[in-house]
Amino acid sequence: MIRNSMRSSAVIILALLSLTACGDKQNTVAAAKVDQPQEKFAWKLVTSWPKNFPGLGMAPEKFAKHVNAMSNGRLTVKVYGAGELVPGFEVFDAVSQGTVEMGHSGAYYWKGKIPAAPIFSAIPFGMTATEFNAWLHYGGGMELWQEIYQPFGIKPLPGGNSGAQFGGWFKKEINSVADLQGLKMRIPGLAGEVLKSAGATPVTLTGGEIFSALQSGAIDATEWVGPYNDLAFGFYQAADYYYSSVWHEPGTELEFLVNQKAFDALPADLQAIVEVAANAVNESTLAEYNARNNAALKTLIEEHNVQLRQFPAEVMQTLKLHTDKLIAEQVKADKDFARIWQSYSEFLESMREFNKLTLQAYYENR
Ligand code: CA
Numbered sequence: 001m002i003r004n005s006m007r008s009s010a011v012i013i014l015a016l017l018s019l020t021a022c023g024d025k026q027n028t029v030a031a032a033k034v035d036q037p038q039e040k041f042a043w044k045l046v047t048s049w050p051k052n053f054p055g056l057g058m059a060p061e062k063f064a065k066h067v068n069a070m071s072n073g074r075l076t077v078k079v080y081g082a083g084e085l086v087p088g089f090e091v092f093d094a095v096s097q098g099t100v101e102m103g104h105s106g107a108y109y110w111k112g113k114i115p116a117a118p119i120f121s122a123i124p125f126g127m128t129a130t131e132f133n134a135w136l137h138y139g140g141g142m143e144l145w146q147e148i149y150q151p152f153g154i155k156p157l158p159g160g161n162s163g164a165q166f167g168g169w170f171k172k173e174i175n176s177v178a179d180l181q182g183l184k185m186r187i188p189g190l191a192g193e194v195l196k197s198a199g200a201t202p203v204t205l206t207g208g209e210i211f212s213a214l215q216s217g218a219i220d221a222t223e224w225v226g227p228y229n230d231l232a233f234g235f236y237q238a239a240d241y242y243y244s245s246v247w248h249e250p251g252t253e254l255e256f257l258v259n260q261k262a263f264d265a266l267p268a269d270l271q272a273i274v275e276v277a278a279n280a281v282n283e284s285t286l287a288e289y290n291a292r293n294n295a296a297l298k299t300l301i302e303e304h305n306v307q308l309r310q311f312p313a314e315v316m317q318t319l320k321l322h323t324d325k326l327i328a329e330q331v332k333a334d335k336d337f338a339r340i341w342q343s344y345s346e347f348l349e350s351m352r353e354f355n356k357l358t359l360q361a362y363y364e365n366r
Helices: 002-033 057-069 088-097 129-138 141-152 190-198 207-216 227-233 261-266 268-304 313-333 335-357 361-365
Strands: 043-048 074-080 102-105 155-159 168-170 185-188 199-204 241-243 253-259 307-309
Touching: 043 057, 043 088, 057 074, 057 155, 057 253, 057 268, 074 268, 074 335, 088 102, 088 141, 088 155, 088 253, 129 141, 129 155, 129 253, 129 335, 141 155, 141 335, 155 268, 185 207, 190 199, 190 313, 207 227, 227 268, 253 261, 253 268, 313 335, 335 361
Parallel strands: 043 074, 043 102, 185 199, 241 307
Antiparallel strands: 102 253, 155 253, 168 241
16 A cells, blocks of 8 residues: 555656656757747849839839848848849849849740740730739649749749730821831730731830830830839830820739749748748739829829820731730640640630629729
């Protein structure tokens, strides 16, 4: 009995000791977690835009600010404007080669390397920003984007949407399809090829190169983004006619490019911060453009006497015909384009029907 009692006491004491030990051990582990200096990461991010340019250039600055705040300084991102570290059109290669950890650009600039890439920025007569984001996040678009960048060691993330872009700036009015013949216009991506097919001569220039080309007459016309950004570049000083017609970039998505190895080297919480910050910037950029475009358009018309125009129906129909033809050619020529186009176009069709029933009618009635 006594022996048993002693045994029981011993068991209790041992149990208490082991509990205490356990508690101490947990405390020690917790203390180590707090005290141990956490690894810090300093990333470079190169862009295709002038440093701090409204909208486009501020999107990566906002991203850097979010990441720094959310990670409590464990991940810092330094943003470089086009040409500061690498030229605007070398952003993709710099991220792919690991020269820098990140980039901010537009996927249509890489169509020479990846024919399907323009689908992830803008397709003439394609999806609007709202439709595109729905496809990207809930229609399989993001997975397809990751697939086509994966061979280059790049992880794409949404980087903001400019909303519907304006038809652009023209030195002479466009009154018919004949006026497109021989027109030298700065216009990137598939839209440039559409215009070429319609008789014009597309030119590719980075943002910073456009104004002097338009002013000197090296080009007759240019598109850029819309009033908010176009006012900042001062195009009204070089061309009189501003076309508000939406056709070539109905909702242009920008992109964050992340070097996959650099991303994989981050702890899981910092990886989540990078992804969430990109999504936050994606949403706020569209809101920014929606809020600023109309005010900038008023300034262009009232203070700078810009002549606002719309393309005639004949020109729009011609551009649509050439777009359909070009997309059919791309589908035939490239397997990835065909695969991604199927997903994109099916989603667009479903949205077209839904919008007819809802917003399209609403806009006309309110
Ligand atoms: Ca544009």
